[in-house]
Amino acid sequence: MTDLPELVVGVGGGAATFKAVAFASLARQAGFAVHTLLGRGGRAFVRPLSFTAVTGRTPITTTLAVDPDGTASHLRPARAAAFVVLPATGDLIAKLAHGHGDCPVSLGALSAPERRYFCPAMNDRMWKNPFVRENVGRLEQAGWQRIGPETGPLAEGYEAIGRMTEPQDVLRRIVQDLEAARVLPARKAD
Numbered sequence: 001m002t003d004l005p006e007l008v009v010g011v012g013g014g015a016a017t018f019k020a021v022a023f024a025s026l027a028r029q030a031g032f033a034v035h036t037l038l039g040r041g042g043r044a045f046v047r048p049l050s051f052t053a054v055t056g057r058t059p060i061t062t063t064l065a066v067d068p069d070g071t072a073s074h075l076r077p078a079r080a081a082a083f084v085v086l087p088a089t090g091d092l093i094a095k096l097a098h099g100h101g102d103c104p105v106s107l108g109a110l111s112a113p114e115r116r117y118f119c120p121a122m123n124d125r126m127w128k129n130p131f132v133r134e135n136v137g138r139l140e141q142a143g144w145q146r147i148g149p150e151t152g153p154l155a156e157g158y159e160a161i162g163r164m165t166e167p168q169d170v171l172r173r174i175v176q177d178l179e180a181a182r183v184l185p186a187r188k189a190d
């Protein structure tokens with residue numbers, strides 16, 4: 001346990017997964033106890049050790065993990081101040097929208113706190129796919145807050161909608177919300 005506000009980061013597996021490491025690092029520097037959930041997709045792009053290095057905590061990489069105190073690790077989000085999924089891939093968005101629990105991220109999301117965010121990142125054609133649109137709508141209707149995607153350079157080498165919002169902007173949005181809700185003390189103006 002810690003007195004720091006807890007932030008759980010569910011990491012998807014895609015071209016923007018490297019940005020999740022930067023986000024986790026920034027969030028720790030901002031004063032959060034950062035826990036990461038990393039499924040098979042995320043692990044294909046970034047090693048768990050990267051998250052251990054920047055958060056000081058070992059990521060959860062299985063749906064069958066148990067904390068040292070005996071609590072099932074997938075219930076950790078329940079006590080967090082906020083839960084954020086980034087990059088939110090088309091696959092993860094579908095799992096979240098349908099309540100699946102077959103990977104650490106979707107399973108953790110089932111006990112996520114009130115403040116839940118997802119940061120989509122995918123090719124523009126995927127973003128416009130009707131099933132993706134429907135799943136995004138389902139999440140928003142269920143109270144998930146969407147951050148992005150932005151229009152900008154995609155991994156495919158052209159500019160279009162689908163680029164993940166930059167980590168510092170995602171963090172700023174979450175911190176602002178937590179300050180407004182008095183979960184975090186408001187910072188003094190410069």
Ligand SMILES: Cc1cc2nc3c(=O)[nH]c(=O)nc-3n(C[C@H](O)[C@H](O)[C@H](O)COP(=O)(O)O)c2cc1C
Binds near residue numbers: 012016040042121126
């Ligand atoms: C090089 C490469 C890049 C990919 N980038 C993305 C992406 O940006 N967005 C996306 O939705 N899927 C992307 N995918 C497909 C996902 O990696 C795949 O659907 C994966 O199963 C998602 O895992 P997750 O559910 O853990 O996020 C990419 C696949 C490859 C091989």
